[in-house]
Amino acid sequence: MIEFRAVTKRFPDGTLAVTDLDLIIPPHQVTVFVGSSGSGKTTILRMINRMVDPTSGSVLIDDVDIATLEPVALRRSIGYVMQNSGLLPHRTVIDNIATVPLLDGVKRAEAHKRAYELMDVVGLERSLATRYPAQLSGGQQQRVGVARGLAADPNILLMDEPFGAVDPLVRAELQVELQRLQRELGKTVVFVTHDIDEAFLIGDQVVLFKPGGILAQAGPPAELLQHPADDFVTSFIDAGRPRSILR
């Protein structure tokens, strides 16, 4: 379980990115952060692995205040997948997947063995292992990103718009894949997206943010759809819904 307690983040330049946030992210479920650009989703996500530290308030993982944890170690224990995959362009696919085990000092052969298994898990042909990221398609890169996120077998997986940069067809495929994976692995997934459709599709819980990192509403998709907390929620959901009169 991840818990935000009265968390506020003000950047040095004065931007108030997160405002007094209280939020509980349940374990073994997919929680989706959604909101328009600049609403603080990424900032909040990054507080979980201490890429950003709160200005005030605290973040707890399983009741431990993470401010007391060593950031580098914490990060290695949490999977992180981002848009454009964030792969290391100078490392082969297999080395990219094995990044964290290798950092942790696991032997190369062993780390690679595990990485090959992960390639199967995320549906990548093993023959791609010695390619460089630039030699993969966008969808393949994202799969590598997910595999890397899973390599240290973390309990928590943070995903920041992981499918934001791929083709709609590939995107649909990856969404299905993610759902399958999650059924098998049961990680605590925090997933950021712009796309309300995507949020409703894959989220067990959806958290909608207003600009300034203000929580608009949090709950299962059905709740947001049937009982929107306010006009903002309604209009946000409407903007993302099909607008064609034909449906």
Add this chain to the structure above:
Amino acid sequence: MIEFRAVTKRFPDGTLAVTDLDLIIPPHQVTVFVGSSGSGKTTILRMINRMVDPTSGSVLIDDVDIATLEPVALRRSIGYVMQNSGLLPHRTVIDNIATVPLLDGVKRAEAHKRAYELMDVVGLERSLATRYPAQLSGGQQQRVGVARGLAADPNILLMDEPFGAVDPLVRAELQVELQRLQRELGKTVVFVTHDIDEAFLIGDQVVLFKPGGILAQAGPPAELLQHPADDFVTSFIDAGRPRSILR
């Protein structure tokens, strides 16, 4: 009316971008090109203002083969709006809007007067006139782009993913705005998008392309939805439609 007659385009590097295309674009309507990345939409659009010349076949505007027309003059007579607006970064907003009239030798004062009117038309505050493009938001830049496209009062307006780079909320706003504009102006609009939702929303006619610039189906939205020509059309429409089980 714009007519493609047996148009094929092969780029010097061998890429076959458009394959034997026959297509009629009716006047005073919005025709939307949709298709996945690399399916030749942009190439086909650019044939209309001779930014690309066909390898074989011909393009006619009001029954005149445009191969016989002088490209520069043709381009000035056709509005063109693109993703990322393509504004000139070293010119102010008002000068950007007045680009074509100024090129045509219209006096500065007069060109600016018309440009200010266009700012009203596209919903831009006149106070922004002396800013540079970099000082505007993405949505504002797109409005400037549309205004520039309209400045020479062209009959034809080509729009290449004009809203591809803006926020969903802003995007929805711009789509509404475009529909209003079109009701008022009644131009022949050719609009390129990736987004089947957007295509169905604003298109009087939707043209769906397969990779290689092969026409998959063309017709009013209802026709594509109710009588998809083949599996490709069905799956393309499905991928873009809401997938949440909740709806």
Add this chain to the structure above:
Amino acid sequence: ACSSGNPLDTSSSAAGGSSSGSSVVVGSAAFPENEILAYVYADALNQNGIKATVKPNIGQRDAYIAALKDGSIDLVPEYTGNLLQYFDAKATAQSSDDVYNALKTAVPSGYGVLAKAEAQDADSYNVTKAFSDQYGVKSLDDLKKVTIPLKVAANPEFQTRPYGIPGLKSEYGVTATLVPISDGGGPNTVKALTGGDVQLADIYSTTPAIKSENLVTLSDPKNMILAQNVVPLISDKAATDKVKAVLEKVQAALTTDDLIQMNTKSSVDKESADQIAKEWLKSKSLF
């Protein structure tokens, strides 16, 4: 024996059992004749089992004397008159022997000159035959008669040397401007003179072009230019008896004609300095 022409190879040595210490470094001024002489010394030393290397092209007198003083080099071929003037600007000696004797006392302690050679190579003022005829100029004194402004082609340091622009003014009352050509009175200086860019050129008396270009060397009635016998300037540290003995032998064999021939080989036949040095040593049976 084929001693290496390698100027940088510090282990270049013809004979095996060389002196145990570090090798003798022979420096040279930045003009070809001096470089050839440096090779003559070094090759002779090597031939006699004393390791010697050459550092050519150091620069002009101030530069290589500074290099001698800071120990970068041990030995350099010099010319008595100019060296005397360098150490003692007010020197009055004129004859070859007087200059040499004065020089021996003028050299600062820690350094010394070995025996002077018969060979002389002095700076000399030259004009074209046409110029000489037109203005009737045969000596430096005659220059006063020339009405046009005078330009002299010479190395840049000529601007300040006692036998250069200042001497011309003080000794002969002649005002001239310098056209600095950094080739040590070489072919470009000659070209400047014959091409009419300058009226006077400072050319070393051993330069073959003086004859071949039919130049007129102006006489120096006031002995502004001192006798210029070739002489090795050496640091005491390097001046072992063995080194001295070898160099004295070389000095004894060196004549002005030899210098002229060497210069011909260099500037006309384009032979390398080391090669010319070896050929000369062989011709004198010193190699």
Add this chain to the structure above:
Amino acid sequence: MNWFAENWQQLLAYTAAHVGLSIPPIVVGFALSLPLGWLANRYRASRGILLSGAGILYAIPSLPLFVLLPSIIGTKILDPMNVEVALSLYALALMLRTTADGLAAVDGDVKLSATAVGYGAWRRFFGVELPLAGPVLLAGLRVVSVSTVSLVTIGSVIGVNSLGFYFLDGYQRDFPLEVWVGIVGTLIIALVFDGVLTLGGRLLMPWTTGRAARRAMRKVSMAAVNA
């Protein structure tokens, strides 16, 4: 051809000297540019100071610097160190901006993701930022290498000999062949260095596809313009 037969030993020796004089400044300039380039990106003030300092350094003509160094660093006047130090300074001045730009141009997302998966600061610098700036650094290094090889020749004016010896000797003896030998020799050395660097880069950075490398090259050609 006769000339080569008679002078090949000397030519070889000067070529070796030229190579020997060229390598240290390139290495030193590059090595110093790394920490300083990093520092230049770290603070706004340090960037201004370092980059304008490099600009001023590069404006100093080489010859006076060669001559004055003995009085500044206490070397002997024929010490090759005078040339080495001066050329190292130039190499640094040239390289600094490129290194700073190269490090700054490393994709922010990649750095971020490296941090996110648990790279510490040092490890990230050496394991991610440095290799990724590689193509830009390499391109800068090539410019530095070429210009150093060419500048070494000026050392001959103060008696630190290289192939530049042939320029002065050829001038004094009115012997264009020697000058040609000096010029062509210098060009060949520069070319060989360039080849070695390019090859080394290809071996060390197998991930640089043609496209990426070309982009990096372009970046640097721009950086070099403003160096």
Add this chain to the structure above:
Amino acid sequence: MNPYTGAIAWLLDPAHWTGDGSIPQRLTEHILYCLITLVIAMIIAIPAGLYIGHTGRGRAIVVPFTGALRALPTLGLVILLALWLGLGLIPPLIALVVLAIPPILAGAYAGVESVDPVTRDAATATGFTAWGVLTRVEVPLALPLIVGGIRSATLQVIATWTVAAYLPLGGLGRFLYDGLPVRNYAEMLGGSILVILLALVVDGLFALTQRFVTPKGVIAGRVRDVRTPTRSTQRKERTWFAPEA
């Protein structure tokens, strides 16, 4: 007397400020040489650079060629030309023009190439002629880099004319080569100071010019923070759907 106080004394000595070979004379000569060199180099390199940048043609030849030009040792070239052409300004002038061409050329083509292809494309699509695209879009946007190229060429030319004074020439290099044989540090250092001052003043003027010629709209769009961008995801275009090719 240490060389620095000597140099100051040398600089301040009124005798060095009048007459033949005075500081003002050498300075004027130096500036004149540089101006002539740069004007010629610009006449050659700027049109060529614009052409390469605009058309993309010839890049494959010109880029390695300018690289090779950079490797050409100027002293050697100066001497070779002097042996060929004799005394006078022409031999070093040719060598210095050769030296000045690569940076100016690179500035011109890099400048034009640095213009966002989208902007260029949009300009063509709105009806600019090819000439119009070049003169009204590419050149204004490339101007900072073009001036940057000239700036770096100028600095090199200022520095290298001093080396070229090995030949019988005027200019500030005279002080170096005249001082060198007699190890007159005061004169050499004084001369160096003059060259450096000249370079710095000129560089400063260029910095101002470069700021002046940078289009206001470009300054407005420039990211002000010099630190590594950590918010890059925000600045990136919203690739909401599929990425552009």
